[in-house]
Amino acid sequence: MNEALRLRAEIARLEVDLESLRRQLFHLQKECAHEFVETSLARTCSKCLQTESLYY
Structure with a gap:
């Protein structure tokens, strides 16, 4: 039982870290002077590393 609680706590901590990293990446991509490399699909x-789909 304690193992399950420990795992849930670890998941919660990782979700907080993930959200922080997503915000950092969003800010970095927002401020970037993009140099895109294109393929037929993206x-x-x-x-x-911001990616945009060219397939609609």
Whole structure:
């Protein structure tokens, strides 16, 4: 039982960390002077890795 509680606590901590990292990535991508590399399906910035689909 204690193992299950420990795992749930670890999951909660990781979810908080993940949200913080997502905010950091969003800010980095928002401020980036993108240099896109295009394929037939997507284009990806070589600096910040923001990807946009070209397939609609």
